[in-house]
Amino acid sequence: MFNNLSIGNIQSKNDNISFEDKSKIQKDNNLKLVIAGHVDHGKSTVIGRLLADTNSLPEGKLEQVKEKCRRNSKPFEYAFLLDALKDEQAQGITIDSARIFFNTNHRKYIILDAPGHIEFLKNMVTGAARAEAALLVIDADEGVQENSRRHAYMLSMLGIKQIAVLVNKMDLIAYNYSSYQKIEREFRAFLKKIDINPLAFIPVSGMKGDNIASKSENMTWYQGKTVLEQLDSFENDKLTIDKAFRMPVQDIYKFTKGGDNRRIVAGSVISGELKIGDEVVFYPSGKKSTVKSIEGFNEPHQKSVAVGKATGITLKEQIYITRGELLSKVGEEKPECTSRVRVSIFWLGKKPMEKGKEYYLKLGTVKTKVRLEELERVIDASNLNQEENRSEIGRHDVAECVLKMDKAIAFDLAGQLEETSRFVIVDDFEIAGGGIIQEALSDSQSWVREKVIRRNYKWQKSRIARDERAEKYNQKPSLIIISGQEDVGKKPTAKALEKMLFDDGKIVYFLGIGNLLYGVDADIKNGANNHREEHFRRLAEVSNLMLDAGAILIVTAVELNTSDLDLIKTAVNSHDMEIVWLGDKISKDIDCDLHITDYKSDQDSANRIKELLQERGIIFKPW
Amino acid sequence: MDHLQKLENRSIHILREAYSQFNNLCMLWSIGKDSTVMLWLARKAFFGHVPLPLVHIDTNYQIPEMIEHRDNLAMEWELDMIYGENGQALETKSTFPDGNLNRIQCCKQLKSEALRNTLNGSWPRYRINHDSGKYEVEKDSEPYTGVIVGVRADEEGSRSKERYFSPRDQNNDWDIGEQPPEFWDQYKTDFAPGTHVRIHPLLDWTELDIWEYIEREKIPMVSLYFDQGDGKRYRSLGCAPCTSPVESDAKNVKDIIEELKTGKFSNIAERSGREQDKEDGGGLEELRKDGYM
Numbered sequence: 001m002f003n004n005l006s007i008g009n010i011q012s013k014n015d016n017i018s019f020e021d022k023s024k025i026q027k028d029n030n031l032k033l034v035i036a037g038h039v040d041h042g043k044s045t046v047i048g049r050l051l052a053d054t055n056s057l058p059e060g061k062l063e064q065v066k067e068k069c070r071r072n073s074k075p076f077e078y079a080f081l082l083d084a085l086k087d088e089q090a091q092g093i094t095i096d097s098a099r100i101f102f103n104t105n106h107r108k109y110i111i112l113d114a115p116g117h118i119e120f121l122k123n124m125v126t127g128a129a130r131a132e133a134a135l136l137v138i139d140a141d142e143g144v145q146e147n148s149r150r151h152a153y154m155l156s157m158l159g160i161k162q163i164a165v166l167v168n169k170m171d172l173i174a175y176n177y178s179s180y181q182k183i184e185r186e187f188r189a190f191l192k193k194i195d196i197n198p199l200a201f202i203p204v205s206g207m208k209g210d211n212i213a214s215k216s217e218n219m220t221w222y223q224g225k226t227v228l229e230q231l232d233s234f235e236n237d238k239l240t241i242d243k244a245f246r247m248p249v250q251d252i253y254k255f256t257k258g259g260d261n262r263r264i265v266a267g268s269v270i271s272g273e274l275k276i277g278d279e280v281v282f283y284p285s286g287k288k289s290t291v292k293s294i295e296g297f298n299e300p301h302q303k304s305v306a307v308g309k310a311t312g313i314t315l316k317e318q319i320y321i322t323r324g325e326l327l328s329k330v331g332e333e334k335p336e337c338t339s340r341v342r343v344s345i346f347w348l349g350k351k352p353m354e355k356g357k358e359y360y361l362k363l364g365t366v367k368t369k370v371r372l373e374e375l376e377r378v379i380d381a382s383n384l385n386q387e388e389n390r391s392e393i394g395r396h397d398v399a400e401c402v403l404k405m406d407k408a409i410a411f412d413l414a415g416q417l418e419e420t421s422r423f424v425i426v427d428d429f430e431i432a433g434g435g436i437i438q439e440a441l442s443d444s445q446s447w448v449r450e451k452v453i454r455r456n457y458k459w460q461k462s463r464i465a466r467d468e469r470a471e472k473y474n475q476k477p478s479l480i481i482i483s484g485q486e487d488v489g490k491k492p493t494a495k496a497l498e499k500m501l502f503d504d505g506k507i508v509y510f511l512g513i514g515n516l517l518y519g520v521d522a523d524i525k526n527g528a529n530n531h532r533e534e535h536f537r538r539l540a541e542v543s544n545l546m547l548d549a550g551a552i553l554i555v556t557a558v559e560l561n562t563s564d565l566d567l568i569k570t571a572v573n574s575h576d577m578e579i580v581w582l583g584d585k586i587s588k589d590i591d592c593d594l595h596i597t598d599y600k601s602d603q604d605s606a607n608r609i610k611e612l613l614q615e616r617g618i619i620f621k622p623w
Numbered sequence: 624m625d626h627l628q629k630l631e632n633r634s635i636h637i638l639r640e641a642y643s644q645f646n647n648l649c650m651l652w653s654i655g656k657d658s659t660v661m662l663w664l665a666r667k668a669f670f671g672h673v674p675l676p677l678v679h680i681d682t683n684y685q686i687p688e689m690i691e692h693r694d695n696l697a698m699e700w701e702l703d704m705i706y707g708e709n710g711q712a713l714e715t716k717s718t719f720p721d722g723n724l725n726r727i728q729c730c731k732q733l734k735s736e737a738l739r740n741t742l743n744g745s746w747p748r749y750r751i752n753h754d755s756g757k758y759e760v761e762k763d764s765e766p767y768t769g770v771i772v773g774v775r776a777d778e779e780g781s782r783s784k785e786r787y788f789s790p791r792d793q794n795n796d797w798d799i800g801e802q803p804p805e806f807w808d809q810y811k812t813d814f815a816p817g818t819h820v821r822i823h824p825l826l827d828w829t830e831l832d833i834w835e836y837i838e839r840e841k842i843p844m845v846s847l848y849f850d851q852g853d854g855k856r857y858r859s860l861g862c863a864p865c866t867s868p869v870e871s872d873a874k875n876v877k878d879i880i881e882e883l884k885t886g887k888f889s890n891i892a893e894r895s896g897r898e899q900d901k902e903d904g905g906g907l908e909e910l911r912k913d914g915y916m
Contacts, residue, residue: 030626099776099783101829108626110827122804126786129806158806239624250639255672257701264670268636297671298663298840308624310635312670323643348804362809365643424809431804431811 030108031234034128036155037137038147042168045206046137047100047111048078050227053213056102057081078206106232121150121396122348125434128155133162133234135227140180140203141172144187146382153381153398156194157346157436159418163191164200164230171205175218193384200230239307244332245272246412246420248364249282249325253312264295264312267327267365270419273306274313279330282321283410284337286453288330289315318465320573324366326410326420335412335420336440337449339405340373344414345393345425346381349432352392353399353425359432361405363423369406370425376400393433402441407566408449411437444563448537448570455541455571462548469550473507476618477547479572480609483560483590484582490556492602493582493609498554500606506619508552516542536564540571547576552618561588578616580609627836631664634824636808637787638668638771641822642675644812645769649705649742652677654689655860656844658773660833661825663842665771666700676703676750678741678767682733683713684720684862692845697751704751705761707741709733720864733862742767742819768814771822777829789821790814831883838876850874858888 035043051057061081069076100111112127128134134155138148155163165187173179184201191198202211203222210216213228225233250267254260274280278291294302295312305311326335347353353372361370378390379398393399412420414436425433470476480497482490491512498510520538524531539555546553557564560579568577581592582599594612596605613619624632641648650665650673652658665673679693697704712718712732719729740746744764752759776783786802788810803811814820828836837844847868850856855868869888873879882888 099827101777123802125806126802126804250636251643253669253674255669255674257672260670260672262670266639266668268632295670297667308629308632310632310639310668360813419807422807424807426813429811429813429815431806431809434804434806434809 030110031133031231031236032110032112032131033133033135033231033234034112034131034155034160035135035137036124036128036151038139038142038145038151041137041139041142041145041148042079042206043137044079045077046135046166046168046204046212046227048081049206049209049212050111051081051100051102052078053209054102054104054228104228104232109231121154124151125154125158125346125348128160129158129434131160132237133231134160134164135230136163136165136198137168138165138183138187140167140169140183143183144190148187149190149383150381150396152191152196153194154346156196157344157398157434159422159436162234163196163198164202164227164234165191165198166227167201167203168206170203170210170216170219171208175203175210175216177219177221190384199234200224202227202230240271240417241273241307243271243417245274245280245327245329246270246335246417247274247311247327248366248420249321249323249327250365251323252321262293262295262314263318264314265321265327266310266312268310269305269307270364271307271417272329272332273304274329275304280315281328281330281334281457282319282325283328283335284408284449284453285321285325286456287319287321287325288457288459289317289319292316317461318467320466320575322575324364324368324409326364326366328410335410336437337408337410337453338440338443338446339408340402340441340443341405341411341437342376342400342402342439342441343423343435343437344398344400345433345435346398347393347395347433349395349425349427349430351427351432352394353427353433354392360426361403361409361423362426362431363409363411363437364420366409367426368409371404372401373404374402376402400438404443408443408445408570411440413440414438445566445570448533448567451537452571466548466550473550474620475506475550475552477550477576478552478613478618479543479547479568479577480552480554480580480613481560481568481577482554482556482580482582482609483558483588483592485559485587488583489599489602489605490558490582493605494554494556496602496606497609500610501552501619504619506552507550508554509546510554511539511542511546513556532564533567536567537571540568543568543572547572552613559588560590562590565590578609578612578618580612627832627839630828630832631667631836633827634661634664635668637810637822637824638665640810640812641769641771641788641824642669645820647765647767648769648771649676649678649767650771651738651773652679652693653773653860654679654685654693654845655773656833656837656848657775657825657828659842659844660828660836661771661773662696662700662702663840664824673700673702675771676705678748678770679704679706680734680737680741681706681708682737682862683708684718684733684864686847686857686860686863686866688847689845689860694751694756696843698753698756701753702751704758705748706758707737707746707748709737709740710746712736726865729865742770766819768819769822770819771824773825774823775828775830775833776826785821785823785826786811787823787826788812789823790818791821792818831880834876834880834883838880844876848879 035047037043052062065080066076102109112131136148136152138144167180167183180203202224203219204211204227206212210218211222211226213226215226247267247269249265253264253266274291276291276294279288280291281288292314294305295314296302328335355372355375359370361368375390377400378387378393381398414421421437423435424431482494484490494510498508501508516539520542521535524534543553579592580594582596582605584597586592586595594609596608599605652662696702709732717723717732719726724732741748743766748761749758750761774782774785776785784799786805790803790811791797811820847857847860850872854870854872856871856873857866858869860866871882873882
């Protein structure tokens with residue numbers, strides 16, 4: 001019916017500010033505002049009234065909608081101005097969070113209209129998460145409802161600090177002060193429990209226009225701001241330049257077209273500031289380098305880059321890093337690095353979150369498999385009731401729990417830096433939940449990771465880059481691990497492969513386990529608790545040295561499993577490794593790059609590994 | 624950081640997310656102001672390069688100057704330029720200008736159908752050869768799983784409901800009631816086989832933002848947007864038979880900005896020159912559910 005209503009790009013028609021003054025408004029930022037509340041408590045009416053009373057509607061629109069209502073013998077409602085889509089017209093509810101643009105004399109606003117119906121909580125979250133301030137609407141006649149509380153809880157978890165509560169439909173309770181007071185008292189008590197300190201409580205009537213754009217004569221007992229005055233007193237989100245520098249690595253670009261040799265680390269700066277010459281560390285790998293340049297297109301040369309900017313930098317020392325690492329600055333506060341975390345989570349998925357099931361966690365630019373390890377308590381966001389013996393997190397529940405990820409990630413804790421402590425959970429291709437990290441817990445690899453981070457941090461860079469060595473030696477440094485059950489021909493294969501590559505002129509070394517056990521490992525007591533782990537850690541560290549020297553290193557290991565491999569990967573880049581399994585069946589939970597099921601001879605197996613290396617570009621493949 | 628910078632940063636972030644998460648990604652370019660700003664933002668995001676193909680749906684009824692502008696920029700900016708069209712409808716004259724279809728049906732044929740079949744690779748795609756400057760039939764017919772589109776939320780009601788990353792099913796259908804949540808800069812980048820995702824980096828921009836950014840960045844625009852002496856210019860570009868110029872003597876970007884801010888267009892919807900928007904109540908929304916931009 002009104003689906004052609006265009007509510008965007010509206011300018012006040014009797015706005016008498018001069019062109020020059022308007023450009024000042026442009027310099028002030030737009031404010032993103034969300035309007036939340038229980039279904040039918042009058043969010044759309046309040047917005048409709050705001051648009052109408054500030055002359056923000058297209059010319060004739062109000063009259064047109066009124067006329068249509070008259071012709072259809074339907075009472076006019078301000079909400080009709082908004083519900084732009086047919087679906088909404090049919091059901092009379094806001095399905096999704098629409099964006100509505102409007103101006104006051106003070107600045108521009110984008111209103112995100114968040115649906116009140118519980119079925120659309122995910123849409124409410126979508127709208128609210130981007131807001132800088134929120135209006136929470138409560139029906140004076142119906143009082144505080146389930147979603148009034150639930151939405152407040154969500155706003156608090158989403159990190160929205162500026163909240164004003166509108167007690168709407170005051171006309172229905174004859175503008176009665178004591179009834180209003182009762183609602184205010186009840187809701188304030190609830191908000192206090194979830195750490196929200198509302199900036200204002202305003203009694204209004206969207207339908208009649210009381211206290212929306214002008215002071216109501218029906219409620220002389222109210223001395224506070226009108227809704228419009230409250231909007232203009234909200235502040236824009238402050239960018240956190242005074243905190244530690246953080247930039248999740250979005251990608252590494254090297255576009256060689258036209259001789260462009262820049263290798264650019266791209267990402268958006270989340271906090272702090274970075275200058276050319278600053279020493280930087282990437283977490284969780286702990287790799288270190290120095291900022292060589294700050295890159296940009298169609299902009300003057302920059303010496304520094306700060307919070308909010310989508311940017312790119314190049315590094316002095318070339319190091320191998322990938323998307324998902326968190327770029328930080330040497331000398332500033334380090335992020336946390338672990339694969340186990342205690343979190344607060346809210347669940348939006350149709351299917352509940354279950355223990356043991358595999359999900360994906362996305363935080364910043366990192367994406368990793370995750371499982372619900374322990375469910376400590378589930379909280380009903382609508383009444384704050386807690387349950388401690390639940391086995392799953394249901395739709396619209398809030399919970400405190402422990403998550404275990406497949407690999408360590410870098411993050412900050414909630415309360416320290418919001419942007420790097422927030423994550424979402426993906427279930428079956430859909431974002432099904434979101435949460436904030438409350439505590440970093442230790443995991444089985446913590447001890448190794450800390451050592452590796454320290455090693456990388458202290459690492460003395462040679463003047464010869466890895467790429468240079470690779471070019472000179474005509475090979476990519478690589479760790480080849482040959483695994484399988486006892487006596488399947490691992491060692492003979494390894495030795496045959498070493499000889500074959502050596503004869504081809506490659507820099508290659510076979511590291512016998514015995515050589516390591518009785519040398520580097522001589523101080524580890526056999527049978528000590530962490531014997532196997534410490535052995536693998538040292539193997540990985542020795543491998544790392546050999547790889548840094550540019551060699552192809554061949555080792556053998558009996559029945560390598562995923563946790564052994566994870567340990568090695570903590571110290572050696574997984575992209576520098578090839579895992580080969582000998583024998584008809586892979587007896588461990590491990591992903592191999594090559595599985596040789598039919599062992600014929602050490603020479604044959606070695607040949608097949610050589611082909612793998614050629615295929616992967618580790619060594620050159622002749623025509 | 625001013626408003627335009629904030630918009631720019633968010634759009635770049637979204638473009639880079641799309642580039643990192645989709646193997647088969649393309650960007651739709653209609654030669655209009657919005658998608659040209661988007662193309663410019665891509666050059667910013669990728670430091671002067673545009674590392675993904677640009678796809679234009681050629682209805683063969685676009686104002687000729689647009690096609691000239693397209694090919695000039697494609698050569699100058701070294702764009703991987705591709706176009707697709709509904710060859711059959713054009714051949715059999717199943718179009719509105721030929722008098723055989725109404726406007727909405729024509730849009731459906733020349734835009735929606737052509738788009739669907741170009742994206743999924745079932746109709747031929749034509750790719751520019753930078754040596755000859757001519758288009759050649761492309762061999763690759765892989766479907767695009769990520770499609771970057773320059774729609775803005777302020778254009779009309781149905782666009783105001785879009786997500787930054789908006790999934791479409793195998794038939795290009797858009798389920799408005801079941802859209803994925805988006806928060807904390809996390810988007811839907813995981814999807815079941817057979818679906819594709821529309822990516823909308825310009826969702827938060829308004830018409831005025833677009834022109835102010837064009838001014839700030841000095842982005843070259845097709846001259847149809849400016850009055851060339853006859854007191855008329857195009858505010859929105861489309862097919863010649865269905866898009867009319869507006870009365871305006873705005874000769875440059877500055878004039879347009881003033882016209883939008885305080886002048887004659889501060890209260891008139893942008894697409895008022897587009898006939899297909901007026902056909903019936905839900906025309907545009909129906910078209911969009913069906914894959915129209």
